[in-house]
Amino acid sequence: MRTHTMAPTLMLLGALSLTVTCSTASSAYSDAATVGARTGSSTASARVHGVDPSKIKGLRIVSDNSEDTSCRFATSYPDVPGARAMTAAMKKDVEQRLATFRSTACEDGQDNGEGTELNIGHQFLVASGDVLGVRLTTKDLSAAGSGLSARTYWYDGKAHAYRTALGLVADGSRDAFVTALKARLKGREGVDATALDDAFSDPASRAAVLDDMAFTADGALWVTFDRGDVAVPAAGTLTVTVPKKTITPWLSAFGKRAQQQTVQPSGPLDLGAHHTPAPAVITHTVSGADHTDCKKVRCIALTFDDGPAAPETATLLKYLARYHARVTFFTVGQNVAAHPGLVRAEARAGHEIGNHSWNHPDLTRLTRRQIISQLSRTNAAIKAATGKTPTLFRPPYGAINQTVRNATTLSPVLWNVDTEDWKYPDAARVARTVINKAGRNDVVLMHDIHPTSVAAVPEILRTLTARGYHFVTVSHLRATM
Ligand code: ZN
Numbered sequence: 001m002r003t004h005t006m007a008p009t010l011m012l013l014g015a016l017s018l019t020v021t022c023s024t025a026s027s028a029y030s031d032a033a034t035v036g037a038r039t040g041s042s043t044a045s046a047r048v049h050g051v052d053p054s055k056i057k058g059l060r061i062v063s064d065n066s067e068d069t070s071c072r073f074a075t076s077y078p079d080v081p082g083a084r085a086m087t088a089a090m091k092k093d094v095e096q097r098l099a100t101f102r103s104t105a106c107e108d109g110q111d112n113g114e115g116t117e118l119n120i121g122h123q124f125l126v127a128s129g130d131v132l133g134v135r136l137t138t139k140d141l142s143a144a145g146s147g148l149s150a151r152t153y154w155y156d157g158k159a160h161a162y163r164t165a166l167g168l169v170a171d172g173s174r175d176a177f178v179t180a181l182k183a184r185l186k187g188r189e190g191v192d193a194t195a196l197d198d199a200f201s202d203p204a205s206r207a208a209v210l211d212d213m214a215f216t217a218d219g220a221l222w223v224t225f226d227r228g229d230v231a232v233p234a235a236g237t238l239t240v241t242v243p244k245k246t247i248t249p250w251l252s253a254f255g256k257r258a259q260q261q262t263v264q265p266s267g268p269l270d271l272g273a274h275h276t277p278a279p280a281v282i283t284h285t286v287s288g289a290d291h292t293d294c295k296k297v298r299c300i301a302l303t304f305d306d307g308p309a310a311p312e313t314a315t316l317l318k319y320l321a322r323y324h325a326r327v328t329f330f331t332v333g334q335n336v337a338a339h340p341g342l343v344r345a346e347a348r349a350g351h352e353i354g355n356h357s358w359n360h361p362d363l364t365r366l367t368r369r370q371i372i373s374q375l376s377r378t379n380a381a382i383k384a385a386t387g388k389t390p391t392l393f394r395p396p397y398g399a400i401n402q403t404v405r406n407a408t409t410l411s412p413v414l415w416n417v418d419t420e421d422w423k424y425p426d427a428a429r430v431a432r433t434v435i436n437k438a439g440r441n442d443v444v445l446m447h448d449i450h451p452t453s454v455a456a457v458p459e460i461l462r463t464l465t466a467r468g469y470h471f472v473t474v475s476h477l478r479a480t481m
Contacts, residue, residue: 051124053338056080056269058276061122061338062091063449064098065306065360066422069397071106073098073118074360076334082273083132083155085162090136090153094120097138105142116142121334121359125214128265130157130272131258133214139361148237149226151211156254157271165213166206168221168255177250178206181223181240190235199230215262219244221251281314281345290326290350292470294480298440299470301477302327302460303415304448305356305394308335308342316454317345323461325471326350329448330394330413333358333378340385347386352473354392355379355410364399371407379410392474413474415445421453430456435463441481443474 053059058081065074075098077090098118105116118140125133132155139148154163169177178200185191199209212224225231225238244259251259260266292299304327307313313329320327329346331353336343347353357363357374366374375393383389393410400412417437421430430446430453438444446453461471472480 051127053078053124053127054340056124056127056338058273059338060310061335063306063309063332063335064094064422065396065447065449066106067305067397067418067445067447068420068423069362069399071102072116072362072397072399073101073106074396075118075120076359077120077122077136078124078134078338080127080132080155080269080271081276082157082271083162086132086134086153086155089162090134093136093151097140101140101142101145117362117365118142118145119359119361125152126258126261126265127269128261129257129267130270131155131254131261132157132269132271133258133262135212135214141365147227149212150224152214154254154258155271156257157269158257159254160272163254164207164211166210168213168252168258169250170252170255173250174206177247178210180242180246181210184240185225185230185238188231188235188238190231191238192230192232196230215259216241217263219248219259219263221247221259281317281342290472290476292472292476292480294441294470294472294477297470298468299472299477299481300438300440300464301443301472301474302434302446303330303354303394303413303443303474304328304446304453305330306332306335306360307448308339308346309449310339310342312451312454313339313342313346313448315451316448316457317342317349319454319457319461320351320471321349322458323465323471325461325465326352326473326476327471328352328354328392328413328474330354330356330392331378331382332356332360333374333381336378336381336385340381343382343385347388352392352475353382353386353388353390354394354413354474355382355390356394357396360396362397362399363395363404364401368403368407371404375408375410413443416442417444419444419446419453421446421450421456425450425452427452427455427459431459431463434460438464440469441477443477 060079061076062079063076066072075094077094079087101118120136120138123135125135133152135150135152137150140146152165154167156163182196182200185196186193200206209225209229214222216222221242223240227233227236231238307329308331329351331343343353355375355378358377363371363374379389391411392413393408394413395404398414419430419433434444448454
């Protein structure tokens with residue numbers, strides 16, 4: 001898909017200068033699916049400083065994914081110690097969207113057709129000093145969904161308060177700010193003057209429309225309007241960039257600090273929270289090669305998708321070490337970036353690390369460029385964590401086509417036994433499914449983001465080991481079966 005980015009134009013509106021970037025709905029869609037950005041690669045998020053989430057103490061990524069083409073969803077948001085009210089706001093929004101999606105698009109046992117998918121990914125905007133900023137990007141392709149949208153969430157560690165995007169602008173300056181935005185938007189193609197007036201008519205709709213704002217690395221404010229918010233839907237996502245010298249006088253005290261921490265991060269994030277230290281990850285190291293010959297003995301390849309997750313993955317590693325079992329982890333890039341230490345521990349313990357995309361989209365719905373981005377970003381995160389580039393990937397939902405195959409040299413891995421553990425959070429049931437259904441040379445699908453799936457593992461290993469099974473990685477199974 002082509003990104004139609006307007007040549008940045010510098011418009012003078014009295015003393016006010018604003019630049020406007022416009023992108024079509026499809027290009028906004030493609031970039032959000034790819035890197036969590038909203039417009040072309042030369043704009044917006046490319047100009048926002050990168051944040052290393054592994055430096056955020058006590059960070060937990062809360063994920064809920066399906067692995068089923070009849071109900072495709074993947075949601076995630078960060079839980080940062082000390083930012084409880086902000087986490088609660090994200091949790092509420094994500095759970096509401098997921099509940100609506102599941103009730104309309106995921107009726108149990110129904111085929112909901114080709115068009116439905118919900119993906120909520122996250123991106124850190126700022127995590128420095130006493131300022132935390134996160135953007136959640138939602139792609140909702142169900143009939144009830146609104147397509148692509150995004151929202152930014154802010155936490156003020158000094159006041160110990162959750163702030164919405166509009167909280168970046170001082171109360172007394174909001175009228176001037178809105179007037180400036182309206183003046184600039186009015187000139188845009190597809191912008192409906194009536195819709196524009198409606199959008200900003202009262203504080204509630206103002207807050208709803210102005211829910212996606214962030215600073216660029218040079219201190220400008222970047223305001224993004226979801227498709228259909230202030231223009232006809234065909235106009236897509238609209239972004240207005242207010243330059244630093246214009247926006248600075250209008251910022252709230254918190255907005256000024258958020259701007260400063262974006263332009264020049266002062267150091268590690270400190271929200272004054274007591275975070276519980278992560279549980280010790282086993283240091284068990286398997287140095288030797290695995291000599292299990294799957295031609296001679298009965299092998300099973302357990303696979304764990306969607307992680308790593310804290311603390312679940314660390315617990316799982318402990319169980320696996322106890323039974324000398326090797327497994328394959330199909331990791332999600334955004335979680336690898338948050339928990340590289342867990343991925344390193346997986347690799348050191350002799351397990352195999354595979355690629356499961358950056359944020360779990362259905363790859364068959366993406367362009368070649370987007371597929372490459374999803375897989376290469378994740379490869380890079382795994383390489384950074386373990387020193388090794390993976391050779392295997394598992395497409396989310398098991399959805400694969402020729403475009404996906406052609407976009408990568410990674411070898412695809414599906415599965416023979418589906419525990420449906422994402423659907424049934426019941427350790428006994430998960431254990432029973434694997435024990436009853438898995439046989440020689442099978443590849444079993446599980447997820448280490450669910451505590452119930454991890455809790456099922458000791459029973460699986462105990463029972464199947466007693467029946468003479470050996471637990472090997474997917475590459476080992478393929479090489480020796
Ligand atoms: Zn998955």
